[in-house]
Amino acid sequence: MSVLSRVRAAHDRIEAVDRPEIWIDLRPREEVEAEARAIDERVASGARLPLAGRLFAAKGNIDVAGLPTTAACPAYAYEPAADAPVVAGLRAAGALLLGTTNLDQFATGLVGTRSPYGAVRNAHDPARISGGSSSGSAVAVALGIVDFALGTDTAGSGRVPAAFNGIVGLKPTRGLVPTEGVVPACASLDCVTVFARTLPEAEQALAHMTTGTTPSLPGRPPGPWRIAVPPLDQLGELDEGWAEAYEAAVRRLSAAGAQIRALDLSPFTEAATMLYEGAFVAERYTAVGSFVDKLMSEGGEGLDPTVAAIITRARDIPAHQLFADQDRLTTLRIRALSELAEADALLLPTAPGHPTLAEVAADPLGANARLGRFTNSTNLFDLAAVAAPAGEVNGLPFGVMLIGPAHTDERLARIAALLQPPAYLAVVGAHLTGQPLNPQLLSLGAVLDRTTTTAPVYRLHALETTPPKPGLEHVGEAGASIEAEVWRLPAEGLGRLLTALPRPMTLGSVELADGSRVPGFLCEPSALRDAQDITRYGGWRSYLTSAEVL
Structure with missing residues (x-):
């Protein structure tokens, strides 16, 4: 599918x-479509x-040239002279920003409701919060x-x-992704983060966001992953069914060969309380406090009252408390x-529960403080983190x-991949059983699931490539059914195929004879001429x- 077609589909969505x-x-639709045409031509x-x-969006506290940076406060808005480096890096790689x-205003909150632009409702249940601040x-x-989309994370906003x-x-290691061009919440703790529906897609985007200065760490001895798990009673009160879902995730890692050990x-939980209840919240006043004070003196129009109270209260925290809290944090x-x-x-569970908008x-x-129980300490301790789906409870994620x-970002991603359900891939050419590229699938742990055909909406073309391979084209009613194999492989393996896919091949959704859809190899239209x-x-x-041929 062309970039222009994807942009139009996104606006329809x-x-x-x-x-x-x-x-x-x-962004103005005509501007986005013009950029899409230019990418297609390139x-x-x-x-x-x-x-x-790849289409993406950026949290409203990240600079995007041509759009105001508001941090969800209209009176704060300014016109950035250029994209933030993280946005520029993605656009340079061909991604298109919508x-x-x-x-949550000034990135202050984990709820997603503290904004004059409206409370953002959950993607699965509009009566529940989406989580904030991103x-x-x-x-x-979702x-x-x-x-994919960019967020930021100070207390857990890239994970909840x-x-x-x-x-x-x-949520990468602090400093791995530049924060220039980002309105700070707590500048010493802030991280730019990425959301995606799958781990490979998130990693692919992150690869174009980093500074490229990740230090190398000494390798760990070979062996199974070692996963620390606290006693259930240390997790505190969880929503109904969440403890069982967490234990199921532990069992999934154990079944995948990980060693489970107590912690x-x-x-972690003691430090978590310090982020808002201690002196560290004063850094939020450093970021935007003078602006909030001024706007409050003029009537406070457009300020979220909860956010304003948090920031202005931080103004009067004494310096000696900060030094005492720093000493305590070092010990913790x-x-x-x-x-x-x-x-x-x-x-850990990412959060202890999922409240409704009414709650x-x-x-x-109180609701916000509870949500940060497991996330608040991560940046205070200078740790890396990956949040990943791990099933459903009562029909919700x-x-x-x-x-x-x-700097263990890659390691965490590899472990997180073990929690993901297997992926399926439809192949019609050089990756078929017995064909030259089939060993690529086998090396990724792929297993043949079934042989079938596509829906009768495709045409197949012989490409001039080495090794020879076909190009599959979706044409609708003018098409026919094409022989296909469906392979089951680890989600991480599908991600590796995606990031290494050579032109003119692309990965898209392939419709099969039974009406189901799975990822599969398609072809750029320009290669079919x-x-x-x-x-x-x-x-x-x-x-x-x-x-x-013979």
Whole structure:
């Protein structure tokens, strides 16, 4: 599918879901379509754009040239002179930005309701919160409008919305992704994060967001992953069914070969209370306090009252309390890292529960404090984290979080992949059983699931490539059924195929004879112009054994 077609489909999706509270500003449609045409032309001319066709959104506290940066406060808005580096890196790789998304004002909150642009409702249950502060970004991904979206994370804002909306959230090591061009919440703790529906998609985006300065760590001895798990009684009160869902995630990792070991969670939960209840919240006043004071003196129009109260209250915290809290945090961090020393990752529920909009409205501070029980300490301790889906409870997404020392981002992603259900891939050419590229699938742990055909809406073309391979084209009523194999493989394996896929092949949704859809290899339209149509043979293998080839 061309980039232009994907942009038009995204705008159709925006209209269909009718969730205006997701967005603060959408780029003008004609501008986005013109950029899409330009990307299509560059790809057709041979330009290497690894993210060509990927649509994304950016949280409204991240600079996007041509759109105001509001941080969800209209009076604060300014016109940035350029994209934030993280946005620029993604666009340089061919990704196309649709707009900026809603958030808890000044990135202050984990609920997604503290915004004059409206409370962002959950993607699965509109009566529940989406999670904040990166609320709009997470819901835009979960509803299938964009492929990935940028958020920020100070207390858990790149992870709680992922858990509540059934998607992946990567919170990288501090400093791995630049924060220039981002309105700070707590500048010393802030991280730019990425949401996606799958781990491979999130990792692919993150690869174009980093500074490229990740230090190398000494390798760990070979062996099974070592996963730290606290006693259930240290998790505190959880929503109904959440303890069972968490234990199921532990069993899933154990069944995948991980070693489960005990950990004392108390230094993590003690530090978590310090982020808002201690002196560290004063940094939020440093970021925007003078602006909030001025706006309050003028009547406070557009200020969220809960956010304003948090920021202005931080103004009067005495300096001696900050130094005392720093000393206490150092002690807690030493204890926490000691607990993690013999483990590759700590597994936790991302949040202790999923409140409704009404419950948050009734107790905005208490509900928010509860949501940060497991996430608040991560950046205080300078740790990395991955939030990943881990099933459902009562029909709603349940998510877990893997936490590890700084610069263990890739390790955490590999462990998180073990929690994901297997992926399915439809192949019609050189990856078929016995064909030259089939060993690629086998090396990724793929297993043949079934042999079938596509729906009768495709045409098959012989491409001039090495090794020879066909190009599958969706044409609708003018098409035919094509022989296909469906392979089952680890989700991580599908991600590796995606990131290494050579042009002119693309990964898209392939409709099968039974009406189901699975990811499969398609072909860029530009590669089909001079290719031979071999649809009449019904499949690649039949063509290879035909008299025409022999």
